[in-house]
Amino acid sequence: MTTNAHAGHAHHIATDAAHTGNNHAAHGIDADNHSAGHAGHSSGHGGHHASSPGGLQISQDGYTLDLETTIAQPGGIDFRFRILGPDGTAVTEFDAIHDRELHLIVARRELTGFWHVHPRREADGTWVIRLDLPEAGAYRVFTDIAPRALGRTITLGADLAIAGHYAPQPVPAVARVTEVDGYEVTVDGELRAEGDLLTLTVSKNGTPVTDLQPYLAAFGHLVILRTGDLAYIHVHPNGEPGDGVTPSGPEITFHTAVPGPGTYRLFLDFQHHDVVRTAAFTLTTADGVG
Numbered sequence: 001m002t003t004n005a006h007a008g009h010a011h012h013i014a015t016d017a018a019h020t021g022n023n024h025a026a027h028g029i030d031a032d033n034h035s036a037g038h039a040g041h042s043s044g045h046g047g048h049h050a051s052s053p054g055g056l057q058i059s060q061d062g063y064t065l066d067l068e069t070t071i072a073q074p075g076g077i078d079f080r081f082r083i084l085g086p087d088g089t090a091v092t093e094f095d096a097i098h099d100r101e102l103h104l105i106v107a108r109r110e111l112t113g114f115w116h117v118h119p120r121r122e123a124d125g126t127w128v129i130r131l132d133l134p135e136a137g138a139y140r141v142f143t144d145i146a147p148r149a150l151g152r153t154i155t156l157g158a159d160l161a162i163a164g165h166y167a168p169q170p171v172p173a174v175a176r177v178t179e180v181d182g183y184e185v186t187v188d189g190e191l192r193a194e195g196d197l198l199t200l201t202v203s204k205n206g207t208p209v210t211d212l213q214p215y216l217a218a219f220g221h222l223v224i225l226r227t228g229d230l231a232y233i234h235v236h237p238n239g240e241p242g243d244g245v246t247p248s249g250p251e252i253t254f255h256t257a258v259p260g261p262g263t264y265r266l267f268l269d270f271q272h273h274d275v276v277r278t279a280a281f282t283l284t285t286a287d288g289v290g
């Protein structure tokens with residue numbers, strides 16, 4: 001077992017360096033320490049379809065995201081919630097999506113902070129995770145789930161407030177290159193409603209990274225959030241680790257469509273040397289950028 005495989009599993013973005021002073025202040029904590037040996041996973045999370053962006057509703061298709069924690073003080077919080085089924089009781093039967101029964105994404109509404117973590121489920125269906133959210137502000141939480149009785153993936157979203165005064169920030173500037181922990185990541189391609197290929201390229205110290213590690217059964221996980229309403233898209237790369245044709249970097253390619261015109265914040269999770277990092281970009285759909 002790789003001793004530090006989870007050291008970087010709870011991660012957060014480094015926002016544009018000039019943007020906020022608290023880039024490294026916030027860490028999500030992963031409560032899920034069991035191994036990720038699950039073989040089956042669906043081809044994708046919810047929200048792929050341009051006609052129906054995920055994450056905008058707290059209740060959908062009979063399933064409701066029921067937050068026990070909706071307001072908390074800054075700092076470490078024990079975040080608790082349930083997924084209620086059509087009968088109003090907590091759901092305990094889920095199919096795994098990319099090795100996990102539930103993916104929890106937490107983002108500041110202004111998209112200057114992002115966490116992707118995996119809570120543990122208690123026997124009664126309550127999900128629990130320690131989150132470290134030291135900054136006051138308005139947050140959105142998203143759950144990617146595939147309730148077994150539903151048979152497909154949906155993304156539910158709800159608001160979380162961290163108490164206190166805060167100065168709202170603008171979304172970080174549009175840019176095609178970003179840096180996280182010494183890694184430079186570039187995005188090529190356009191965001192289009194009709195779909196297009198996005199290519200993300202990872203390098204370190206000017207050298208292409210060609211030994212990316214699979215993380216949750218993919219070389220990258222890309223979450224895209226629309227500014228203004230936080231419409232949610234979660235896409236996985238073309239090709240899978242071990243399929244014999246998909247390279248382990250430096251390029252990760254995603255075929256993705258966005259729900260419409262706008263400015264979007266992209267968060268790419270990738271794993272290298274046993275640490276998961278998140279690279280963030282802002283792009284618009286308006287004839288590309290730069």
Ligand SMILES: [Cu+2]
Nearest residue numbers: 103104116117
């Ligand atoms: Cu996840």
